[in-house]
Amino acid sequence: MAITKLSGSSLTNINKYDSFLAGNAAYDPGAYYLIERVTVGSGGSSTITFNSIASTYKHLQVRYVSRNTTALDSFLIRFNSDTGSTYARHKLSGDGATASAGATTATTYMASADYPTGTSTFGAGVIDVLDYANTNKYKTMRVLAGYDANGSGLIDFRSNLWQSTSAVTRIDITSNSNSFAQYSSFALYGIKGA
Amino acid sequence: MANTYTLISSVTVGAGGVSSISFSSIPGIYTDLCLKFSLRGNRASVYDQIYLDINGGGTAATARYVMGNGSSASSGTTGAQIALGTGSTATANTFGNGEVYFPNYAGSSYKSYSAEGVNENNGTEAHASLFGSSWSNTSAITSLLIYNNGGTISQYSTAYLYGIKNS
Numbered sequence: 001m002a003i004t005k006l007s008g009s010s011l012t013n014i015n016k017y018d019s020f021l022a023g024n025a026a027y028d029p030g031a032y033y034l035i036e037r038v039t040v041g042s043g044g045s046s047t048i049t050f051n052s053i054a055s056t057y058k059h060l061q062v063r064y065v066s067r068n069t070t071a072l073d074s075f076l077i078r079f080n081s082d083t084g085s086t087y088a089r090h091k092l093s094g095d096g097a098t099a100s101a102g103a104t105t106a107t108t109y110m111a112s113a114d115y116p117t118g119t120s121t122f123g124a125g126v127i128d129v130l131d132y133a134n135t136n137k138y139k140t141m142r143v144l145a146g147y148d149a150n151g152s153g154l155i156d157f158r159s160n161l162w163q164s165t166s167a168v169t170r171i172d173i174t175s176n177s178n179s180f181a182q183y184s185s186f187a188l189y190g191i192k193g194a
Numbered sequence: 195m196a197n198t199y200t201l202i203s204s205v206t207v208g209a210g211g212v213s214s215i216s217f218s219s220i221p222g223i224y225t226d227l228c229l230k231f232s233l234r235g236n237r238a239s240v241y242d243q244i245y246l247d248i249n250g251g252g253t254a255a256t257a258r259y260v261m262g263n264g265s266s267a268s269s270g271t272t273g274a275q276i277a278l279g280t281g282s283t284a285t286a287n288t289f290g291n292g293e294v295y296f297p298n299y300a301g302s303s304y305k306s307y308s309a310e311g312v313n314e315n316n317g318t319e320a321h322a323s324l325f326g327s328s329w330s331n332t333s334a335i336t337s338l339l340i341y342n343n344g345g346t347i348s349q350y351s352t353a354y355l356y357g358i359k360n361s
Contacts, residue, residue, distance in 0.1 A: 030198060032199035058204075058352075088314060088320070090321075090322060092261065092323075093262075101264055102265070103319075103320065105318065106316060130291050131352055134232075136350040137287055140232070140288065140312065141291070142291040142293075142312050144310065157310065157324055158322065159312030159313070161288060191199070191230075191356075192201060193201055193204050194201070
């Protein structure tokens with residue numbers, strides 16, 4: 001029989017709480033938040049933009065898979081729409097046979113590993129920016145990324161420097177040539193530190 | 195992933211710098227630990243070695259690394275080192291960016307962990323290094339001590355310790 005009426009006089013040993021949290025363990029929302037995810041549609045996209053990034057986190061992380069519409073390609077990454085020669089970048093790279101290192105200074109963009117074209121092979125990477133809103137620091141980006149195309153490929157461990165103490169509020173990730181192909185996907189996470 | 199990633203403690207270095215950064219009384223309630231750090235040291239160089247002592251440093255760690263310095267790549271062995279951080283002659287206001295990941299830090303086997311770090315500089319020389327490390331001790335990790343070759347970790351340096359649960 002369904003309960004259709006409940007009166008106070010039918011209950012015994014009643015504990016009344018003013019909060020639904022009473023008697024329960026404290027809720028821990030964790031420190032790792034998805035801010036936004038962008039997945040490229042059928043027409044492709046030349047630039048992925050994360051804008052109006054709040055300063056409520058301590059660190060940012062971008063996790064991505066990417067494929068180019070036409071050819072092996074590289075990234076152009078910029079903060080806060082800054083196109084000046086305010087960046088530097090360095091890399092440790094392996095191609096399956098040889099390890100190498102390189103540097104580019106006083107340059108106009110940051111980078112991740114080159115990424116492939118093809119029907120189903122994507123490059124993958126993780127980009128970390130610690131203390132992205134700390135106005136006492138220039139911003140250092142750490143990148144681990146690569147791909148394997150069954151006969152070619154590479155793995156890069158990279159760093160990038162943006163010589164600005166401004167909080168990072170916008171990230172533009174642009175395909176150097178052509179476009180990011182369909183199903184390329186970029187997710188921006190915020191990691192709390194307090 | 196959200197509710198499995200919890201900040202345990204963080205440190206921001208104040209004026210004058212510090213000789214080390216310590217995390218102690220780390221509870222064994224997580225599955226893994228993740229240490230993130232953004233450091234600058236006082237070594238008179240573009241880089242400054244960053245080291246880590248576990249549980250007071252009684253057992254030395256061993257490690258293999260691969261490294262790039264902006265012009266060439268190399269590989270070798272080391273001990274407690276976890277990164278090449280930023281030294282005092284690197285571009286001003288520039289700090290390194292690194293992370294150490296400890297799987298099963300409270301388990302009863304020896305502890306293997308990975309470390310990665312970069313130190314930036316607007317010049318050809320800057321270092322990117324990856325470490326595979328082992329701490330030959332079966333104790334749970336309960337404390338971590340970060341220190342540098344130069345002896346002083348500079349103001350505004352930060353370190354964050356996260357616990358990661360599998361549920």
